[in-house]
Amino acid sequence: MHGRTIPWRVETRTKASTVFAVLAAMIIVVGVVAPAYLPRATLQDLFFILTMLVLAQSWNLLAGYAGLVSVGQQAFVGLGAYAMFAGVVLLKLDPLVAILLGGAAAALLAIPAGFFAFRLQGAYFAIGTWVVAEIVRLLIAQWKTLGGGTGTSLPGAATRAMFGTDLVQRLMGVRPAQAVDIICYWLALLLAVATIFTVYRLLRSRHGLALASVRDNQEAARAVGIDARRLKAMVYLTSAALTGLVGALIYVQKARISPDAAFSVIDWTAYVIFIVVIGGIGTIEGPIVGVLIFFALQKLLADFGSLYLLALGLIGIVIMLFAPQGLWGLFASRTGIQLLPVRRLLRGGSLDT
Amino acid sequence: MSWADTILQGVLLGGLYALFAAGLSLVFGIMRLVNLAHGDLIVLAAYLILVLVSGLGLHPFLAVLIAMPLMFGIGWLLQAYVLNRTLGPDILPPLLVTFGLSVVLQNGLLQAYSADSRRIPSGSLETASVALGPFNVGVMPMLTFASAVAVILILNRVLYGTELGRAFRATSDDAVTAGLMGIRPNRTFAVATGIAMAIVAIAAVFLGTRANFDPTIGPARLIYAFEAVIMGGLGSLWGTLAGGVVLGVAQTIGGAVNPEWQILAGHIAFVLVLLVRPRGFFPRAVD
Numbered sequence: 001m002h003g004r005t006i007p008w009r010v011e012t013r014t015k016a017s018t019v020f021a022v023l024a025a026m027i028i029v030v031g032v033v034a035p036a037y038l039p040r041a042t043l044q045d046l047f048f049i050l051t052m053l054v055l056a057q058s059w060n061l062l063a064g065y066a067g068l069v070s071v072g073q074q075a076f077v078g079l080g081a082y083a084m085f086a087g088v089v090l091l092k093l094d095p096l097v098a099i100l101l102g103g104a105a106a107a108l109l110a111i112p113a114g115f116f117a118f119r120l121q122g123a124y125f126a127i128g129t130w131v132v133a134e135i136v137r138l139l140i141a142q143w144k145t146l147g148g149g150t151g152t153s154l155p156g157a158a159t160r161a162m163f164g165t166d167l168v169q170r171l172m173g174v175r176p177a178q179a180v181d182i183i184c185y186w187l188a189l190l191l192a193v194a195t196i197f198t199v200y201r202l203l204r205s206r207h208g209l210a211l212a213s214v215r216d217n218q219e220a221a222r223a224v225g226i227d228a229r230r231l232k233a234m235v236y237l238t239s240a241a242l243t244g245l246v247g248a249l250i251y252v253q254k255a256r257i258s259p260d261a262a263f264s265v266i267d268w269t270a271y272v273i274f275i276v277v278i279g280g281i282g283t284i285e286g287p288i289v290g291v292l293i294f295f296a297l298q299k300l301l302a303d304f305g306s307l308y309l310l311a312l313g314l315i316g317i318v319i320m321l322f323a324p325q326g327l328w329g330l331f332a333s334r335t336g337i338q339l340l341p342v343r344r345l346l347r348g349g350s351l352d353t
Numbered sequence: 354m355s356w357a358d359t360i361l362q363g364v365l366l367g368g369l370y371a372l373f374a375a376g377l378s379l380v381f382g383i384m385r386l387v388n389l390a391h392g393d394l395i396v397l398a399a400y401l402i403l404v405l406v407s408g409l410g411l412h413p414f415l416a417v418l419i420a421m422p423l424m425f426g427i428g429w430l431l432q433a434y435v436l437n438r439t440l441g442p443d444i445l446p447p448l449l450v451t452f453g454l455s456v457v458l459q460n461g462l463l464q465a466y467s468a469d470s471r472r473i474p475s476g477s478l479e480t481a482s483v484a485l486g487p488f489n490v491g492v493m494p495m496l497t498f499a500s501a502v503a504v505i506l507i508l509n510r511v512l513y514g515t516e517l518g519r520a521f522r523a524t525s526d527d528a529v530t531a532g533l534m535g536i537r538p539n540r541t542f543a544v545a546t547g548i549a550m551a552i553v554a555i556a557a558v559f560l561g562t563r564a565n566f567d568p569t570i571g572p573a574r575l576i577y578a579f580e581a582v583i584m585g586g587l588g589s590l591w592g593t594l595a596g597g598v599v600l601g602v603a604q605t606i607g608g609a610v611n612p613e614w615q616i617l618a619g620h621i622a623f624v625l626v627l628l629v630r631p632r633g634f635f636p637r638a639v640d
Contacts, residue, residue: 063445067445069444069445071389119631122385122444123386123387123448124579124583126387126389127387127579130572131579131624134576138620142613266456270456281445306461306463307464309456310456310457310461312456313455313456314453316449316456317454320450320453321435324446
């Protein structure tokens, strides 16, 4: 049959993604009104899930898309949190404004940290980022006004007077502490949605295409004029800013900080790595799946303390060895379903009917 | 305390860091593998020696002779059955698997031996010292430094004077061609990691007899080892010793000024060295 030749076109949408876009919009609406009907403990669980999701997405952006395996994300969580504390305690800022300060401080740190760590090739980059985190932790522990090595608390009056708490208190008839939790939850939801959206947009843009080409073949990518170093630096900076923002937000809710907790490699990097590896590295859906599994495992096994971490480590190793694309990767390769497609599909022409 | 004395102590401490780093340097040189569990394996070996010392009543230096072949076996199995599967152009799998291993080892040791800090008893050696001219030098730090020099001498001898060393270097240069010449790369890698773990046992006996240890101190040892390797320049074992010495001296000087600055001073020395000489003091390998 002499079919008309349909012109070639590049598509990035799939049927599943259109359905998912509608579903995602519904989930977000349900999420926004959740404080009206969910108990405070559930809201705190959701806050934890959402903040871990932001950390996982930004680590995945680094490691899964830019090939920059960082083991030093705790540097940005800790510095973001401490900058927020400094803003509230020393500059008397509103905690909401101080969170932005946290993100800015983390992005500022990423400039010298990146300058230093980017000198280390491949695997040594990983330990280089860890050294940076150690240096920042040791320096912060010298900051006596913010409690030095033992840490300090956020003044209760400052968080209760946070922007919006009054309104939430009156509208929903809750106590101040609960109002703070609700606002933190909304911010975490906003940040999670914004992070996924940012990563999604970035990967679908020219830069995303460039990033994929650098990942697949750095020499070929450079040959067509892609500045791999600049691209990686941009990703590193974006990831640092997001991590700093969420670090500051986590500590508005925790309201108590110490260098050992804020710069914990287990809490802010190991957990995050396991979430991404279990869910599926190099996909946007992977960290979402991973964080849900991680939360379920924690609820089931948290009482076992070190055995829980032992199990998590073993699961991570087994997945990396036998299913390196993670659970979402396995699912997607079997079914071909992509909820947040970032690949470009060639359609049209005489072959397509 | 005089400055000369502080610097001497720092140099001797550098011997300990060189021992931490020698295995890491060897493994990286041969298979470009960075083992993030290296520090935790040192701690594992320290517990192994502690069990031999307290269970069988052995002297630590006798116990290390038993621990070395055991650690060699652990290293061989680890490389042959786990790490060889992760080798390839992609750096993610080895990093993430060894990072997982680090978490597994730390928590396995916590489960088995609790978070209490331990020490390997070494009798009168703990406090023994000799007068060296104007300085009073501990016997243990001197033994550590001497062991580091001996380990590096022997390793260099193996690398450049034996058939095994030729296999190591050939595999490092080009694993495929080495395979054509009858060398099995995976076997060679397993032996290399085995040797690295035997060195880890030596590092562990000095770690455990000189100071307290607990299951969580591994990552910090990894960082010191890594700093020594990078400062020294990849591929040079004597460079690793030099890197360890710079780190040790920076730490003792920092610690003499203010005890809280000890660790920080070491890290800052590392950053400064890397800024001035990005490839370290004696770079040999291209990457």
